[in-house]
Amino acid sequence: MFFTYLRREISKRKRQTLLVSVALGTSIGLIIVVNAASAGIGDAQKTVLSGLYGIGTDISVTKSIQPTQGGRGFNFGPENADSSGASTLNQTRLTVPIFSGTFDGQTLKQIKSTKGVSRIAATLKLNQIIFKGSIAGTASNPTTPQDPNARPRGFGGGNFNIDMTSIEGVDTSLTNVGPLSGVNIDKGRIFQASDANSQNVLADSTYALAQKIDVGSTVSVGSGTFTVVGIVSSASSSPETSANLYIPLAQAQTLSSNPDLVTNIYVAADSSSNTDSVQKAIEALLPDSTVSSQADLAKNLSGSLSSASSLVNALSKWLSIFVLLVAFLIAILFTSSGVTRRIREFGTLKAIGWKTNRIVRQIMGESLVTSFFGAIIGLAIGVVGIFVVNTIAPTLSASVVSPGRFGGAAPGGPGGPGVPGFQPPAGGFTGRGTGFGRAAENATTLKLHIGMNVSTLILGVLIAILGGLIAGAYGSWKASRLSPAVALRSVA
Amino acid sequence: MTNNILYSIKDLSKSFSQSNKKVTALRNVTLDINRGDFISIQGPTGGGKSTLLQMLGGLEKPTSGMISLDQDDLEKLGEAKLTNVRAKKVGFIFQNYNLIPTLTALENVQIALVPLGIKKLESERRALAALESVALSDRANHFPSELSGGQQQRVAIARALVKNPEVILADEPTGNLDEETRDQIIDLLVNLNKESGITIMLVTHDSNVAKRANKNLHISNGVVTTRS
Ligand SMILES: Nc1ncnc2c1ncn2[C@@H]1O[C@H](COP(=O)(O)OP(=O)(O)OP(=O)(O)O)[C@@H](O)[C@H]1O
Numbered sequence: 052m053f054f055t056y057l058r059r060e061i062s063k064r065k066r067q068t069l070l071v072s073v074a075l076g077t078s079i080g081l082i083i084v085v086n087a088a089s090a091g092i093g094d095a096q097k098t099v100l101s102g103l104y105g106i107g108t109d110i111s112v113t114k115s116i117q118p119t120q121g122g123r124g125f126n127f128g129p130e131n132a133d134s135s136g137a138s139t140l141n142q143t144r145l146t147v148p149i150f151s152g153t154f155d156g157q158t159l160k161q162i163k164s165t166k167g168v169s170r171i172a173a174t175l176k177l178n179q180i181i182f183k184g185s186i187a188g189t190a191s192n193p194t195t196p197q198d199p200n201a202r203p204r205g206f207g208g209g210n211f212n213i214d215m216t217s218i219e220g221v222d223t224s225l226t227n228v229g230p231l232s233g234v235n236i237d238k239g240r241i242f243q244a245s246d247a248n249s250q251n252v253l254a255d256s257t258y259a260l261a262q263k264i265d266v267g268s269t270v271s272v273g274s275g276t277f278t279v280v281g282i283v284s285s286a287s288s289s290p291e292t293s294a295n296l297y298i299p300l301a302q303a304q305t306l307s308s309n310p311d312l313v314t315n316i317y318v319a320a321d322s323s324s325n326t327d328s329v330q331k332a333i334e335a336l337l338p339d340s341t342v343s344s345q346a347d348l349a350k351n352l353s354g355s356l357s358s359a360s361s362l363v364n365a366l367s368k369w370l371s372i373f374v375l376l377v378a379f380l381i382a383i384l385f386t387s388s389g390v391t392r393r394i395r396e397f398g399t400l401k402a403i404g405w406k407t408n409r410i411v412r413q414i415m416g417e418s419l420v421t422s423f424f425g426a427i428i429g430l431a432i433g434v435v436g437i438f439v440v441n442t443i444a445p446t447l448s449a450s451v452v453s454p455g456r457f458g459g460a461a462p463g464g465p466g467g468p469g470v471p472g473f474q475p476p477a478g479g480f481t482g483r484g485t486g487f488g489r490a491a492e493n494a495t496t497l498k499l500h501i502g503m504n505v506s507t508l509i510l511g512v513l514i515a516i517l518g519g520l521i522a523g524a525y526g527s528w529k530a531s532r533l534s535p536a537v538a539l540r541s542v543a
Numbered sequence: 544m545t546n547n548i549l550y551s552i553k554d555l556s557k558s559f560s561q562s563n564k565k566v567t568a569l570r571n572v573t574l575d576i577n578r579g580d581f582i583s584i585q586g587p588t589g590g591g592k593s594t595l596l597q598m599l600g601g602l603e604k605p606t607s608g609m610i611s612l613d614q615d616d617l618e619k620l621g622e623a624k625l626t627n628v629r630a631k632k633v634g635f636i637f638q639n640y641n642l643i644p645t646l647t648a649l650e651n652v653q654i655a656l657v658p659l660g661i662k663k664l665e666s667e668r669r670a671l672a673a674l675e676s677v678a679l680s681d682r683a684n685h686f687p688s689e690l691s692g693g694q695q696q697r698v699a700i701a702r703a704l705v706k707n708p709e710v711i712l713a714d715e716p717t718g719n720l721d722e723e724t725r726d727q728i729i730d731l732l733v734n735l736n737k738e739s740g741i742t743i744m745l746v747t748h749d750s751n752v753a754k755r756a757n758k759n760l761h762i763s764n765g766v767v768t769t770r771s
């Protein structure tokens with residue numbers, strides 16, 4: 052009789068069943084979509100981060116320093132001056148980014164032997180600055196050295212170009228951690244262990260396009276000439292990889308006269324649960340360095356992706372709670388009013404000799420079946436909702452707000468680099484750090500894609516069942532308090 | 544001799560308190576009811592007729608006094624035992640039929656057998672037989688909304704007698720029916736009483752109905768008097 056009665060109630064009271072299950076279903080559907088979106092945005096963040104810092108990288112170690120004033124300047128010697136007093140310049144400098152500190156081989160060994168570290172890749176980031184052109188006028192006029200009105204060593208105008216290229220010296224034998232772990236090979240090949248001492252170079256696809264270079268072209272880095280063996284692009288939808296050119300680490304060290312030195316250390320932990328402890332161990336080992344995990348990096352993201360992330364994180368919690376409360380309330384109210392409408396029915400059953408337990412079982416059964424329909428409706432709404440979101444696929448953008456941690460991109464440095472005979476306009480060309488560290492200007496856009504998550508779906512079903520239990524329990528409580536004497540009431 | 548007495552009622556009182564006001568629905572009722580009696584209960588509205596049926600059927604407990612049904616002292620029984628007494632010994636018939644609207648006629652009869660733990664096939668067989676005895680076996684699969692008032696009340700009678708109870712308690716069973724249907728229903732009850740000796744207590748406002756009983760009770764202001 053239990054199932055007959057249950058089946059009859061569900062099928063004969065369609066409106067009641069439908070209302071409660073649609074209310075539960077709608078809220079569960081919403082919760083599924085919002086939570087999936089939240090997970091999707093989390094994944095998007097991960098994608099962006101691995102695009103910026105390499106997929107296999109769990110922890111990144113850099114050091115930033117205060118540059119010494121007047122340190123790395125160009126020297127425009129008088130020997131370049133022509134008869135009109137103008138200087139013709141063509142100077143190339145290959146330097147470690149101005150705010151980047153370096154690590155030595157000993158430190159590398161220590162990190163490598165830290166417990167929980169599975170792989171490390173060290174790179175040397177370099178900036179190649181080519182200053183080309185002429186500076187006219189009073190740059191150095193030996194005939195009027197005492198002229199009080201003359202601005203000694205002032206900038207008198209000219210025609211010149213500054214070319215900046217970011218170079219990264221990489222470990223050619225390790226491409227599953229570090230900057231090359233997050234790239235696609237568009238053309239040619241990636242480095243192999245045998246490239247360690249070669250004069251080969253990989254070029255970023257965006258850079259290659261701008262510079263009209265291709266596999267087989269040669270490019271000069273410092274005093275060396277390198278052959279392009281591969282064109283790489285970012286595996287994420289960020290347009291560029293972390294450097295313009297990649298050369299073997301040993302070559303970079305030799306060319307920049309930095310033997311044994313590196314600027315960036317990329318660490319892969321042996322398991323993701325170890326990331327925290329490895330990070331702490333390295334921090335203890337290198338107190339002056341910046342040791343960042345992916346989680347730290349996520350905090351530095353800005354743009355619509357991170358707004359979406361905080362929005363959805365807030366939404367997924369509060370919206371879920373609100374929607375759930377409303378749905379539960381609707382379920383409870385309808386179940387309760389259903390019991391009120393059936394007072395005579397339940398009273399009659401009691402008068403006939405039905406135990407309260409049996410009536411409770413019946414009400415709980417009805418409520419659970421209704422909530423089960425709610426779960427199905429919720430799953431359908433969730434699946435369709437996720438499909439709709441993916442079809443609309445909002446585009447999100449992200450950029451890193453705190454450069455300097457990676458690639459030596461500096462927060463706006465002090466104005467002048469102390470170039471003798473050259474007074475740059477305020478803010479100078481080193482004023483904005485972005486030109487030097489590729490990571491810093493990696494503004495990325497990507498389309499949001501949210502996936503179906505089985506545990507979210509299961510959670511939705513469980514929530515629906517919980518709603519059914521709560522509503523059923525309330526209805527049962529009301530029914531259990533009924534006196535069988537209500538069956539005799541003459542009013543219908 | 545005790546075997547012949549179905550109900551033994553002594554000094555039974557029932558009062559309700561509603562918003563600080565005490566309403567006494569039954570006052571010191573003392574009464575014996577024999578097996579096989581067909582008793583009509585009449586009286587003005589609010590007199591306490593339905594309250595007496597509640598006491599007889601174990602739906603409510605008396606405020607004071609004693610009431611026993613076939614050895615069971617109803618005023619002493621807990622809810623579970625009282626439920627059991629209702630399930631086994633008492634058949635109710637209501638003015639509004641009180642059928643479950645979502646169940647068929649057959650299922651409505653079967654629900655009376657549920658607390659007795661009777662298996663599906665046996666329950667179906669007995670319910671069909673009960674419907675047969677009220678001449679409704681051809682409507683077994685109809686829902687209450689598909690039946691006339693008289694037919695619904697006959698389903699309710701089948702539900703009351705399918706458990707083979709000691710007593711049938713009917714509260715104005717013909718109150719909503721036209722005269723012809725009323726007479727059919729009363730004929731049915733009279734036959735039941737005569738043929739299976741089942742005790743029937745029937746509340747009515749209709750003296751034509753009361754005439755068919757072999758004993759008549761009158762309740763006014765909670766006081767029961769016998770007119771036979
Ligand atoms: N549950 C209750 N709570 C409070 N008062 C009640 C309750 N049940 C009955 N009464 C009161 O007890 C008195 C007797 O009521 P009862 O229903 O027994 O009358 P009745 O004779 O059946 O009347 P009617 O012919 O109108 O059905 C009335 O005054 C009624 O208001």
Ligand SMILES: [Mg+2]
Nearest residue numbers: 592593594714
């Ligand atoms: Mg009454």
